[in-house]
Amino acid sequence: MxxxxxxxxxxxxxxxxxxxxxxxxxxxxxxxxxMPHHAIAWQESMARFGITMTAQDAYATEGARGIDTIRHFVKLQKGEDISLADAQTMYDVKTHIFHTMPEAxxxxxxxxxxxxxxxxxxxxxxxxxxxxxxxxxxxxxxxxxxxxxxxxxxxxxxxxxxxxxxxxxxxxxxxxxxxxxxxxxxxxxxxxxxxxxxxxxxxxxxxxxxxxxxxxxxxxxxxxxxxxxxxxxxxxxxx
Incomplete structure (x- = not known):
């Protein structure tokens, strides 16, 4: 095949x-x-910033740069075009949560x-x-x-x-x-x-x-x- x-x-x-x-x-x-760990980290971190992100969203947007994913969801849900620096700050929270989990x-x-x-x-x-x-x-x-x-x-x-x-x-x-x-x-x-x-x-x-x-x-x-x-x-x- x-x-x-x-x-x-x-x-x-x-x-x-x-x-x-x-x-x-x-x-x-x-x-x-x-990916199961990433899905949890995405949901928990975005919730802290008032953004709803499901596990399905995490899998569907997997592979994109984290800052691009964040800017997409902020624009979609809040109608705001946030800066790369602000997106990076949010991504840092997601990264921190991910690294508190067991190694995949x-x-x-x-x-x-x-x-x-x-x-x-x-x-x-x-x-x-x-x-x-x-x-x-x-x-x-x-x-x-x-x-x-x-x-x-x-x-x-x-x-x-x-x-x-x-x-x-x-x-x-x-x-x-x-x-x-x-x-x-x-x-x-x-x-x-x-x-x-x-x-x-x-x-x-x-x-x-x-x-x-x-x-x-x-x-x-x-x-x-x-x-x-x-x-x-x-x-x-x-x-």
Whole structure:
């Protein structure tokens, strides 16, 4: 199935052999089972500022820069265009609440996928809407065998976050100035999928959250799996 979807992607873009040099992973909900914690932190922090945000809202806006999400909901519910500084202040509260919670576990299959990619000389890269220093430090701690700081894109590397293509275009640059068809994206959220697909990169959805698969397909995913372990099997077959 994966090979068939890749062939359709190649045909659409008028390309020949598919030989990826990099995989660009989202972080939350792809590498870490952290979204339940983020949903709680979003709800509690925004409530302090008079903003209503549900768990469904947290999943639907996952992947966007936190300050962009905050400005969106403040505009929607209060009709105000708040400054980036004010949004950052609110985001700092959300960050504090998140870091009072237990550390989110790594999803089963993640390290196996990275081992497989490294074996085939495919670089590991992370493109996240987060800018939280402790989370970036944890990426290097957990995946330092495969990942370097230079191959991480954060919220502060781009002016426009997901769903715009900018984060994944920056990911291509940091991966070695690659062309879109020289990489693959692994995402779990609609905004992230849209970002990867709009950058013309082959985009794989891993649906670790409560949204229907069709939401990811509608956002542009070329194929959707339920778990990273399923992706590991598919990549092994592909290679």
């Amino acid at each position: 994966l090979k068939e979807k890749i062939n359709l992607y190649l045909e659409k873009h008028g390309l020949g052999h598919f030989c990826p040099k990099a995989v660009l992973f989202d972080m939350d909900g792809v590498l870490y089972d952290s 576990p790594i999803f089963d299959g993640v390290l196996d996928v990275m081992e497989l990619l490294a074996h085939h000389d495919i670089t590991i890269n992370v493109v996240t809407g987060s800018g939280q220093r402790p989370l970036i430090d944890r990426l290097l701690r957990d995946f330092g065998r495969f990942l370097s700081k230079e191959h991480i894109v954060t919220a502060y590397d781009v002016d426009r976050g997901k769903p715009y293509p900018d984060p994944y275009l920056m990911g291509l640059r940091k991966a070695g100035d690659l062309l879109p068809w020289e990489a693959m994206v692994v995402e779990n959220a609609p905004l992230g999928v849209q970002s990867g697909a709009s950058a013309d990169i082959f985009t794989i959805g891993v649906n670790s959250g409560p949204l229907p698969d069709q939401v990811l397909y509608d956002a542009g995913a070329h194929i959707v799996y339920q778990k990273m372990t399923e992706l590991r099997v598919a990549l092994n077959d592909l290679f």
